[in-house]
Amino acid sequence: MDRSMRCLLLAGALTSILIVLLIGLFILLQGWPALRQVGLGPLLMGRVWRPQKGQFGLLPMIVGSMLVVLGATILGVPLAVACAVFLAEVAPMPVRNVVRPAVELLAGIPSVVYGLFGLVVLVPLVRHIPVPGNSGFGLAAASAVLAVMILPTITNVAENAILAVPQDYREGSLALGATHWQTIVGVTLPAAHSGLVAAIVLGVGRALGETMAMIMVIGNSVILPRPLNGNPLTLALSQARTLTGNIAVEISYATGLHESALFATGLVLFVLIMIVNAGAHALMRGGQHERSG
Amino acid sequence: MHRLWVFVFLAVAAAVAACSSPAQPIQAPTTSVRGAEGLTGRVTVAGSTTVQPLAEKLAEAFMAEHPRVKIDVQGGGSSVGVKSAGRGMVDVGTVSREIEDSEKQEYPDLKVFRIALDGIAIITNSGVSVDGLSKEQVRDIFAGKITNWRQVGGADRAIVVVAREEGSGTRAAFEEMVMGPDNPITGGAVLQPSNGAVRTAVMGTPDSIGFLSFGYLDQSVKALKVDGVEPTGASAASGRYPIVRPLNMLTRGEPTGTVKSWLDWILGPEGQQLVVKEGYIAVK
Amino acid sequence: MSEVANMAGRLALPERTGAPSNLARRRLVQSIAIGLLWLSGLVVIVALMAVVGYVILQGARVINLEFLLTPPRGGLSGEGGISTTVVTTLYLVVLTIGIATPIGVGTAIYLVEYADERRGQRGIVPLLVDAARFGVETLAGVPSIIFGLFGYALFVSALRFGFSLLSASLAGACLVLPVIIRVSEEALRAVPRSLREGSLALGATQWQTVWGAVLPVALPGIITGVVLSVGRVVGETAVFYVTLGGSHYLPTSLLSGGRTMALHVYYLAMDTRAFDKAMGTGAILVLAIILINAVTNYLSRRLTTRMRG
Numbered sequence: 001m002d003r004s005m006r007c008l009l010l011a012g013a014l015t016s017i018l019i020v021l022l023i024g025l026f027i028l029l030q031g032w033p034a035l036r037q038v039g040l041g042p043l044l045m046g047r048v049w050r051p052q053k054g055q056f057g058l059l060p061m062i063v064g065s066m067l068v069v070l071g072a073t074i075l076g077v078p079l080a081v082a083c084a085v086f087l088a089e090v091a092p093m094p095v096r097n098v099v100r101p102a103v104e105l106l107a108g109i110p111s112v113v114y115g116l117f118g119l120v121v122l123v124p125l126v127r128h129i130p131v132p133g134n135s136g137f138g139l140a141a142a143s144a145v146l147a148v149m150i151l152p153t154i155t156n157v158a159e160n161a162i163l164a165v166p167q168d169y170r171e172g173s174l175a176l177g178a179t180h181w182q183t184i185v186g187v188t189l190p191a192a193h194s195g196l197v198a199a200i201v202l203g204v205g206r207a208l209g210e211t212m213a214m215i216m217v218i219g220n221s222v223i224l225p226r227p228l229n230g231n232p233l234t235l236a237l238s239q240a241r242t243l244t245g246n247i248a249v250e251i252s253y254a255t256g257l258h259e260s261a262l263f264a265t266g267l268v269l270f271v272l273i274m275i276v277n278a279g280a281h282a283l284m285r286g287g288q289h290e291r292s293g
Numbered sequence: 294m295h296r297l298w299v300f301v302f303l304a305v306a307a308a309v310a311a312c313s314s315p316a317q318p319i320q321a322p323t324t325s326v327r328g329a330e331g332l333t334g335r336v337t338v339a340g341s342t343t344v345q346p347l348a349e350k351l352a353e354a355f356m357a358e359h360p361r362v363k364i365d366v367q368g369g370g371s372s373v374g375v376k377s378a379g380r381g382m383v384d385v386g387t388v389s390r391e392i393e394d395s396e397k398q399e400y401p402d403l404k405v406f407r408i409a410l411d412g413i414a415i416i417t418n419s420g421v422s423v424d425g426l427s428k429e430q431v432r433d434i435f436a437g438k439i440t441n442w443r444q445v446g447g448a449d450r451a452i453v454v455v456a457r458e459e460g461s462g463t464r465a466a467f468e469e470m471v472m473g474p475d476n477p478i479t480g481g482a483v484l485q486p487s488n489g490a491v492r493t494a495v496m497g498t499p500d501s502i503g504f505l506s507f508g509y510l511d512q513s514v515k516a517l518k519v520d521g522v523e524p525t526g527a528s529a530a531s532g533r534y535p536i537v538r539p540l541n542m543l544t545r546g547e548p549t550g551t552v553k554s555w556l557d558w559i560l561g562p563e564g565q566q567l568v569v570k571e572g573y574i575a576v577k
Numbered sequence: 578m579s580e581v582a583n584m585a586g587r588l589a590l591p592e593r594t595g596a597p598s599n600l601a602r603r604r605l606v607q608s609i610a611i612g613l614l615w616l617s618g619l620v621v622i623v624a625l626m627a628v629v630g631y632v633i634l635q636g637a638r639v640i641n642l643e644f645l646l647t648p649p650r651g652g653l654s655g656e657g658g659i660s661t662t663v664v665t666t667l668y669l670v671v672l673t674i675g676i677a678t679p680i681g682v683g684t685a686i687y688l689v690e691y692a693d694e695r696r697g698q699r700g701i702v703p704l705l706v707d708a709a710r711f712g713v714e715t716l717a718g719v720p721s722i723i724f725g726l727f728g729y730a731l732f733v734s735a736l737r738f739g740f741s742l743l744s745a746s747l748a749g750a751c752l753v754l755p756v757i758i759r760v761s762e763e764a765l766r767a768v769p770r771s772l773r774e775g776s777l778a779l780g781a782t783q784w785q786t787v788w789g790a791v792l793p794v795a796l797p798g799i800i801t802g803v804v805l806s807v808g809r810v811v812g813e814t815a816v817f818y819v820t821l822g823g824s825h826y827l828p829t830s831l832l833s834g835g836r837t838m839a840l841h842v843y844y845l846a847m848d849t850r851a852f853d854k855a856m857g858t859g860a861i862l863v864l865a866i867i868l869i870n871a872v873t874n875y876l877s878r879r880l881t882t883r884m885r886g
Contacts, residue, residue, distance in 0.1 A: 209720025
């Protein structure tokens with residue numbers, strides 16, 4: 001009985017590996033024709049995506065994804081970290097008991113509801129900005145929606161990281177005469193720095209992977225995002241398309257090389273996320289060297 | 294306390310499950326013109342969002358006569374129709390354009406049935422003052438060569454172009470009939486995945502322009518005259534309206550059984566009557 | 578403590594450098610900073626209320642018993658209710674969790690109870706175990722659309738299941754597997770060693786120990802993971818968008834397609850003008866998530882009191 005249960009459980013564990021392998025294999029196999037026929041260079045740097053004419057340039061989507069995630073990071077990360085600090089260090093218990101569940105609730109809301117809110121409220125709001133060519137759909141609305149979506153993820157993990165800093169650190173700093181705020185900035189946050197980086201990376205990863213909400217508000221134009229007039233800030237009003245949106249919108253009808261190109265898009269997305277993760281690991285390790293020296 | 298709420302939720306869900314049933318069509322007399330009583334089976338349909346509302350009406354009417362048949366209509370775009378039918382993932386694929394040679398090559402078993410004709414309207418937001426455009430003006434606007442409404446007699450406002458993504462049959466037909474092979478639709482157009490989404494976008498975006506299947510026209514958007522011709526079923530049927538395309542249903546191989554009965558019904562007098570009633574043009 | 582000395586050095590406190598006290602200035606900076614922190618908390622609450630409040634308020638107008646019990650009419654009109662979508666969501670949850678839980682919990686049990694003893698040994702099994710760990714870590718970071726792509730390629734196309742509950746639940750199971758494994762692993766590791774050792778000392782076999790002593794104690798934690806996954810399935814759109822199809826009818830078999838509530842919100846928003854119904858469906862979704870959150874919180878509180886008790 002014992003042996004059979006052990007074998008059964010091993011089989012279960014192996015199924016997990018099997019799934020990972022299958023996913024990797026399938027996507028690689030399906031994407032390979034595009035990689036070979038179109039070539040990695042033209043795929044990544046090509047500026048035109050017109051599958052019907054056989055043009056498969058992913059650059060507009062890569063830039064679109066990166067810009068919208070950048071926008072979400074700029075809008076969301078400071079707020080999220082500030083909120084984490086607020087919850088961990090400043091908020092009194094009754095306030096904490098209100099804000100914390102609120103953040104957890106935000107984390108669970110389905111992305112399609114965020115997309116709906118963006119479509120019905122944010123897009124018309126952005127449309128009011130009087131720049132010719134502003135349709136409301138675009139990077140601004142999408143970044144705003146994305147920022148709200150990644151906020152709870154970052155806040156949760158960051159808060160845990162800050163709470164994990166040993167109390168001795170804080171007490172030592174205060175004993176030396178620093179104010180609470182000085183302690184937070186000079187002692188607690190640096191000590192929690194690897195957890196903070198992990199939180200931000202998690203948020204960025206989630207942002208890169210978001211699909212449905214993006215399709216609903218970003219405009220899905222296959223153009224390289226560009227400022228709408230002379231003012232470079234109007235880049236935020238440009239329509240765009242994300243790598244994820246590219247896949248979701250076209251997969252159900254793509255055939256042949258086009259279908260393969262979409263799998264290649266998936267690979268690019270995956271690699272992008274791995275780069276972000278690796279960069280974060282490097283940052284964290286760098287921080288550790290600094291401290292142990 | 295929380296456990297109680299879980300049970301309440303489950304109980305409500307169970308009640309919903311017990312009570313819900315697919316839409317019950319009105320009970321029409323069971324003797325149909327062809328006497329094909331007792332038909333059963335499930336037919337899956339996917340493809341063009343242009344054909345979708347028509348297909349649903351055709352399905353409902355057919356299911357009213359044959360209550361044990363279930364016809365399931367989905368959208369996705371014309372290219373989904375080709376691919377799904379070609380690969381046998383659905384019984385009937387719908388497209389709002391002609392089948393391309395490359396598609397005939399990829400799916401040699403595909404059988405095409407033209408069930409109706411449909412016009413493509415040029416729509417604008419209700420706030421746009423322009424009432425009509427020439428076909429060349431339409432082409433230049435969608436190509437991004439004309440960018441301001443004042444260039445075509447309207448207010449001094451930038452034009453926002455709304456279009457469909459590439460898998461759309463409506464877009465393909467529009468490109469073939471209006472744009473021509475050398476004028477791609479501008480990359481800066483806002484792309485929507487269905488006719489309905491285009492209508493919603495144009496309705497809500499001031500100064501916008503888009504193209505839409507006749508079957509989706511309603512009060513929420515303004516339909517322009519093209520070359521002086523109003524976009525109506527009559528003008529399309531008579532051939533005066535310049536942008537008309539076929540609506541096709543595809544099967545993999547010759548249709549049999551319930552699928553065949555449905556297709557025959559659609560191409561027969563009852564089906565075609567319904568086509569006209571819904572604002573499309575019958576195939577005679 | 579040298580850590581703190583380093584950091585205090587960076588703070589350059591005047592008390593150490595002998596300069597006149599700048600306590601008043603530092604206090605001012607602190608007040609401003611803390612004020613900003615309160616502001617951030619406020620902004621987060623406002624953002625939450627804006628999104629959730631708007632959806633629920635707008636949605637509440639259309640929600641009544643009829644809305645819940647009539648099926649959607651489909652097509653352009655957006656008429657009808659959401660009954661079939663609710664049931665489809667339930668079917669999908671049951672199927673997905675049914676597939677993922679045995680595999681996930683089994684994997685976690687193996688990794689915690691059986692694999693550790695082989696650590697450092699050579700041979701194929703430890704290698705596989707390391708591979709499994711790495712696999713789970715990677716899976717957790719994969720965006721959901723990739724699971725959808727995989728599900729479409731393998732289940733819908735290659736295996737010819739088509740747009741169906743089967744394809745969707747298999748793809749969904751892959752999606753939630755890492756969550757279940759992770760949470761179950763944590764729950765199992767939280768069980769004190771003494772429990773296992775006591776059971777073994779009494780003569781039980783390893784499996785008997787796991788089944789009779791460890792699992793019951795870890796159960797609330799495992800269930801928390803399952804409930805979390807339920808929340809994930811209910812809210813997920815991208816995966817099911819490409820594997821379930823968009824039919825508004827009730828699925829009659831494993832090979833039928835359908836529409837979950839989340840997908841219904843998407844179709845309503847994009848194809849029809851029935852934004853009110855979309856809000857209504859969205860509101861039901863949000864309420865469902867609130868419920869699931871409450872259940873998760875209750876379970877994890879029970880877990881921690883159990884551990885202390």
